[in-house]
Amino acid sequence: AQTVTQSQPEMSVQEAETVTLSCTYDTSESDYYLFWYKQPPSRQMILVIRQEAYKQQNATENRFSVNFQKAAKSFSLKISDSQLGDAAMYFCAYRSARDGGSQGNLIFGKGTKLSVKP
Amino acid sequence: KAGVTQTPRYLIKTRGQQVTLSCSPISGHRSVSWYQQTPGQGLQFLFEYFSETQRNKGNFPGRFSGRQFSNSRSEMNVSTLELGDSALYLCASSRNPGLVWNEQFFGPGTRLTVL
Numbered sequence: 662a663q664t665v666t667q668s669q670p671e672m673s674v675q676e677a678e679t680v681t682l683s684c685t686y687d688t689s690e691s692d693y694y695l696f697w698y699k700q701p702p703s704r705q706m707i708l709v710i711r712q713e714a715y716k717q718q719n720a721t722e723n724r725f726s727v728n729f730q731k732a733a734k735s736f737s738l739k740i741s742d743s744q745l746g747d748a749a750m751y752f753c754a755y756r757s758a759r760d761g762g763s764q765g766n767l768i769f770g771k772g773t774k775l776s777v778k779p
Numbered sequence: 780k781a782g783v784t785q786t787p788r789y790l791i792k793t794r795g796q797q798v799t800l801s802c803s804p805i806s807g808h809r810s811v812s813w814y815q816q817t818p819g820q821g822l823q824f825l826f827e828y829f830s831e832t833q834r835n836k837g838n839f840p841g842r843f844s845g846r847q848f849s850n851s852r853s854e855m856n857v858s859t860l861e862l863g864d865s866a867l868y869l870c871a872s873s874r875n876p877g878l879v880w881n882e883q884f885f886g887p888g889t890r891l892t893v894l
Contacts, residue, residue: 705782706885711882766824767814
């Protein structure tokens with residue numbers, strides 16, 4: 662069974678600084694998708710960034726980028742120029758690409774609570 | 780375009796009761812997944828429905844059940860509630876599990892408290 666581990670329960674960053682959230686996963690599959698989700702306090706979970714395992718190039722979305730190390734099974738999220746609105750729980754998630762990606766369920770890590778100091 | 784809606788937003792029940800939660804997906808989305816979120820266990824997959832059929836099921840007891848209607852709306856039911864069922868129940872909708880990305884859009888959740 663696949664597992665996702667986020668080893669940092671809480672992180673803190675100064676506004677405008679850069680922070681990296683860690684995520685490791687365990688799987689025997691070769692093809693899969695990885696995601697970072699953001700859950701602001703009392704608000705809906707939204708997708709931040711996604712990565713296909715077969716793509717070597719790291720995904721980027723504006724101030725958010727990932728460092729995907731397939732051999733090490735590591736998928737960290739870097740937030741540049743942190744803003745107060747980035748304060749939230751961040752979840753790393755895995756989804757199998759088996760059956761053409763039809764296994765819709767996401768496997769989540771326990772989350773990292775990010776605080777942004779003004 | 781309206782997002783995923785879940786009703787009710789908050790619910791308080793007592794042990795032994797049963798509860799039904801509802802999820803209306805984004806228009807055009809035919810797949811609905813349910814997740815349970817607790818401080819101790821984090822986010823855990825409950826089940827996934829597509830075209831009124833359960834496609835996948837997580838490791839939860841039979842007290843947890845669900846269904847999907849022809850308009851893609853979904854309900855989940857928990858019978859004989861236990862204290863440990865207190866959680867935030869999240870619903871996520873997506874277009875079609877057969878699509879490569881099949882991005883899931885989450886609702887605001889239903890906060891269930893079991894006393």
